[in-house]
Amino acid sequence: MHSVSNFLLLAACIFIPASLQSVVMAEETMPVRVAILDFPASGSQGYRNLQRFLIPKNGFESTVISPEAIRKGDLKNFDVVIMPGGSGSGQAKALKPEGRAAVRTFVKNGGGYVGICAGAYLASSHYEWSLDLINARVWDRSHWNRGKSNVTIQLTPVGSEVLSNTNSKYNIYYSNGPLLVPDNQPDLPGYEVLATFESEVANNGAPTEAMIGTHAIIRSKFGSGRVICFSPHAETKNGPHSLIATGIYWAANQE
Amino acid sequence: MPVNDTRLLRLCTLLLTIIASIDSSADACTTAVISGKATVDGRPLLWKNRDAPARHNEVALLTEGPLRAIAVVNAGSRRSAWMGMNEAGFCIENSLSTDLRQPGKKTGFNNGTLIKRALQTCRTVADFKQLLEETNQTGRRTDANFGVIDAQGGAALFETGPTSFTMFDANDPAVAPHGYFVRSNFATTAHDFPANPTPEQLGKIYSAERYSQACSRLDLQKDKGITVDYLIRHLTRDLSQETGTPHPGTVNGSAAPLPATIATKNTISRTTTVSAAVFHGVKPGEDPRLATMWTILGNPSFSLAVPSWVDVQTIAEPLTDENGAALGEIAITLRDWNKTDDGNSISTQCLPGIWSDLWPVEDKILTLTSRFQQARKEHGYSVGAITRFHQKMADLAMTAMQQELREMKQAAITFPAPPPPTFAPVKKTIVIP
Numbered sequence: 001m002h003s004v005s006n007f008l009l010l011a012a013c014i015f016i017p018a019s020l021q022s023v024v025m026a027e028e029t030m031p032v033r034v035a036i037l038d039f040p041a042s043g044s045q046g047y048r049n050l051q052r053f054l055i056p057k058n059g060f061e062s063t064v065i066s067p068e069a070i071r072k073g074d075l076k077n078f079d080v081v082i083m084p085g086g087s088g089s090g091q092a093k094a095l096k097p098e099g100r101a102a103v104r105t106f107v108k109n110g111g112g113y114v115g116i117c118a119g120a121y122l123a124s125s126h127y128e129w130s131l132d133l134i135n136a137r138v139w140d141r142s143h144w145n146r147g148k149s150n151v152t153i154q155l156t157p158v159g160s161e162v163l164s165n166t167n168s169k170y171n172i173y174y175s176n177g178p179l180l181v182p183d184n185q186p187d188l189p190g191y192e193v194l195a196t197f198e199s200e201v202a203n204n205g206a207p208t209e210a211m212i213g214t215h216a217i218i219r220s221k222f223g224s225g226r227v228i229c230f231s232p233h234a235e236t237k238n239g240p241h242s243l244i245a246t247g248i249y250w251a252a253n254q255e
Numbered sequence: 256m257p258v259n260d261t262r263l264l265r266l267c268t269l270l271l272t273i274i275a276s277i278d279s280s281a282d283a284c285t286t287a288v289i290s291g292k293a294t295v296d297g298r299p300l301l302w303k304n305r306d307a308p309a310r311h312n313e314v315a316l317l318t319e320g321p322l323r324a325i326a327v328v329n330a331g332s333r334r335s336a337w338m339g340m341n342e343a344g345f346c347i348e349n350s351l352s353t354d355l356r357q358p359g360k361k362t363g364f365n366n367g368t369l370i371k372r373a374l375q376t377c378r379t380v381a382d383f384k385q386l387l388e389e390t391n392q393t394g395r396r397t398d399a400n401f402g403v404i405d406a407q408g409g410a411a412l413f414e415t416g417p418t419s420f421t422m423f424d425a426n427d428p429a430v431a432p433h434g435y436f437v438r439s440n441f442a443t444t445a446h447d448f449p450a451n452p453t454p455e456q457l458g459k460i461y462s463a464e465r466y467s468q469a470c471s472r473l474d475l476q477k478d479k480g481i482t483v484d485y486l487i488r489h490l491t492r493d494l495s496q497e498t499g500t501p502h503p504g505t506v507n508g509s510a511a512p513l514p515a516t517i518a519t520k521n522t523i524s525r526t527t528t529v530s531a532a533v534f535h536g537v538k539p540g541e542d543p544r545l546a547t548m549w550t551i552l553g554n555p556s557f558s559l560a561v562p563s564w565v566d567v568q569t570i571a572e573p574l575t576d577e578n579g580a581a582l583g584e585i586a587i588t589l590r591d592w593n594k595t596d597d598g599n600s601i602s603t604q605c606l607p608g609i610w611s612d613l614w615p616v617e618d619k620i621l622t623l624t625s626r627f628q629q630a631r632k633e634h635g636y637s638v639g640a641i642t643r644f645h646q647k648m649a650d651l652a653m654t655a656m657q658q659e660l661r662e663m664k665q666a667a668i669t670f671p672a673p674p675p676p677t678f679a680p681v682k683k684t685i686v687i688p
Contacts, residue, residue, distance in 0.1 A: 053687050128596075139667050142310075142591040143584065162681050182672035190672040205311055205330070205579035207588055207660055213668060221676045241687040249685055 031061040032252040035078040037119075038064045039094050046084030046116060049235040050244075058245060067094040070102050079252040080112030083119025085175065085233060091122050092129035100131055107133055108223030112251030116244070117177040120229035125183045133222045134229060135188035139179040140210045147203030148175040153216045153232060159194030162219065163246045170240050172216075174201055177231030179214035191220040194228075217247070226251045283307075283440045284350035285465045285523050287473065287490070288402035290410040290425040291538065293434030295480035299404035299425075301534040302486045303338045303348035304555065306527040310587060311579030312337075314550055314563055314570050320375025325548055325565050327530055331577035335367025336374055338532045342565045343378035344406030344543025346534035349399040350438050354445035355416035356398045363395040363417075370401070380409030387413060387420045394418055400438040404536045406543035410434075414442040423450050433477050439466040454499075464521040468495045472507060483535045483549065484621055488614070491531040491555035493523040504607070513603040520599045524556045530583065531555045545631060547624070550574065553586020556601070557593070557609060559617040561645075561652045562624045568642045571649030573656075582649070585656040589663055605666070609659060616655040620648050 034054050036047040047064050054060035065074060065081070075081055081103060083091055092100060107113045113133055115123040123133040126141070138144070151174045160168050179197070182190060193215045200211035219228040228251045234244035283306035291297045305312070311330035316323070317339070326339025338348035349366050364372060369390075377383045383403050394417055401413045410425035421444045425431045430450040439462035443449065448456055451470075457463040472493055476485055494505040494517050504513030519526045531551040537543055549560045552574065561574060561582070573582040589609065593601050627644050630636070636644075 058685060058687055135672055137667070139664060140588045140591065142587050163684065165684055166686075181667040182670045184670065184672050186673070188673065190675040192675045192678075203578075205576065205584045207581060207585045207657075209657065209661060210588060210664060213664065215668070219678075221678075226678075239687070242685055245685040245687050246683075249683070250681065253679075253682065 031056050031059055032080060032249060033078045034060050034062040034080050034082060034248060034252075035065040035075060036062055036082045036084060037067070037070070037091060038084070039067050041094065042086045042090065044084050044086035044118070046086065046233070046235060049233075049237065050082060050084065053235075053241045053245060054248070059249065060245070067096065067099050070095060071099040073102060075102060075106040075111060078111065080114060080248055081106060082114040082116065082248065083122050084235070085117040085119070088118040088121030089127070089129050091118055092127075092131075100129075104131055104133065104222070107225035107227060110224035112225055112248070112253070113222070113227045114244075114248050114251050115227070115229040116235060117175060117231060117233060120180065120231050121178045123227060123229050124178060124180070125185045125188060132185065132188065134218065134220045134227045135183045135185050135190055136178075136180045136215075136218060136229070137183040139181045139214050140206065143204065143206035143210065144178075145176055145204050146206035146211065147201040148173075149201045150174065151201060151232065152198040153195040154198045155195045155217075156193050158192050159217060162194055162250055163217070163243050167240075169198065170195075170234075170243060172232040172234055172240065172243075173236045173238065174232040177216075177233075178229075179211055180216070180218055180229065180231060181214060188222070189220055191218040193218055197231075219250070226253065283462060283527065284348075285437075285439045285462075285469055286348055286350045286400065286402050287435055287437045287469060287486075288404065288410050288412045288425050289473075289481055290431065290434040291408055291536070292426060293477060293481050295482050297538055299408065299410040299536040300481060300483065300486060301346045301348055301402050301404045301410075301536070302490055302532070303350070303402070304491055304523055304525075304528050304531045305337055306525060307337070307529050308527070310529050312530040312552055312583055313576055313580040314548075314552070314574040316567070316570055317371065317374060322375055322378070323565055324374035325563050325567070325570075326371070326374060327532055327550055327552075330579040334371070335365070336371040337367055337530075338534075339370065339374045340534055340546050340548050340565065341374045341377075342544060344537050344546040345374070345377050345379060345382070345403065346405075346536060346546060346548070347373050347377075347383070347401060347403045348532065348534075349401045351398065351440055352400050352414065352438075352442040352445070353398055353440070355414060355442045357417050361394055361396040361417050363390060363393055365396040366399040369395065369397055373403075379405040379407055380411045383413070384411075384422060387415060391418050391420070400442060402436070402438070404534065406537050406539070406541070406546065408539045412436045412438060414444045433474070435473060435481070437466055437469045437473065439463070439469070441466070462521075464495075464497055464499070465523050465525075467499055468493055468523055471499055483533055483547075486533045487549055487551070487560045487617070487621070491524060491533070491551055494519070494556065495522055497521065504603070506610075513606060515604075516595055516600045516602050518600045524554060526594075526599055528554045533560070541632070545628060547628070552580050552583025554590045556606070557589040558582065558586035559613045559620070559652050559655065561620065561649050563645055564641055566638045566641045567645045568638055571646045573649045573653035582653055582656055585660045588660060592663055592667065605663065608662075612659055612662075613655055616651060620651055624648065
């Protein structure tokens, strides 16, 4: 795991002579190893958008991973797994129970989980097929198909600290993502809100005022791993890519 | 080969049984036809709780037929109507009754298209009877109990199959001693039941619980006389146990705390209830355009009633939208948030708050409408004034529902959850231009 290398780096800084530290410092430049789920029926273009900026120059090395590979245990080769847009139930179905268990084990043992839109539905504790990685329900799930449009999100103070030290508001693409609110599953910790929706999409019968104020980006832990969920799509052409890249980097580090 | 044929026949029978049972549970309804003899003001009443898979409903004006009509339809569709009334004061609803089905391929009207045709062409109960007689010859795809009232004092129930029907006159004391009929999802004619079967006679037949609960609620009121208000508040929202006893804390229950959850699979206000309507007819000689359609969009336990009239120039915005009327969509959101994970029960924690917020608004709408109707009778009002009043009542309801949505959302956002974990300080943020 990436955090293991960080631990080694810290140990090296303390115990290794200064002349050798430059070698170990190179460890920090090791890219974060990112697995992005995709499969033929996913209907998602999310991995393509992500691979455009999850590149070594930005500190990442990304690989598309199939549900079969996850079931076979291939996540052990990565620091973080991204479940991108598409369909949460579709991803769960493609992963099958073994794949879902493999993702949970990976995160529990210190791997990072980044859920984007469908991947956030998948991470929640709301559905039969959910991974139960984060203590979150989906508000107004009857109107999940509320539409696609740019919206404004407002970072909370914690969100600014974690994701951005420049802006606190972002214009971001939204596409039927979950409106996240707290759940109270006793075996999961709560979550921290990093951003809320400041504007909304209310098409296809979705009531107005249902979306504003609900949680757009949240983070928590599952076992030793970090979990971060983005309801909107920061990975699309217009970004903000810094937001999602920072989130992925954060998730890749163990607690 | 005979053996294979027999197996095939058994398989087909099994499949048909499965399909029929799926249909009957998903597309059900609880209804009543009430003669003016049983009401406080002498005007007939008609009621339906619509149980259907089509969750998104709206109110629509049907203006392309000989008679102008107003109806509850599936959002975005005008091919069928599921309850409505027309300018002649003729009102109609139905409850599915699959036991009226006959084998073989059918053509002609189905339940929803027959209702629409009746609204466009029938002025009276007798007209509807004639429509059925005519279409008996050509055949239909109907399998329902149709309840109808008219402006001449007519009130009747028609158990209607594809090529035949049986009429029950709610004004005939011989078959309707109390002046009303209740129907859920069975036809008495399909089982040789009397016109008003007892729970014991029904046994375990599908929908017997809802039928018995509705009968019980009406029986309690029959000596005082049945009113629109009673149907809206006490019938559409009934939440009773399987024994027929209303759950404590509900509208018909004892004044005691609600149970934590209420199973709504077989209650009148149930898992699949998507809308309700109560039709307030007119007395013979009164202007038939005074007939009122009270519509509750969404599950009645999470919504409130709004009056409509055939004379309105346009349907008020909260009641109409091709994706689902806004008022009903909020009710869907509220119910969704309060249902249990299996979807077959509701958690009751928020119900007292919802009811204490919504019902006073509904009481106000009922009172204002009663005054408005009285003034219409005395002075007559223009269609513009009727439209404005309709809009005002819909806005009152919508404001209350919108507030309920805000409060429920806020409760969801601030829901007490376990504390979040502590995190190590953030090492760096990544800037990608």
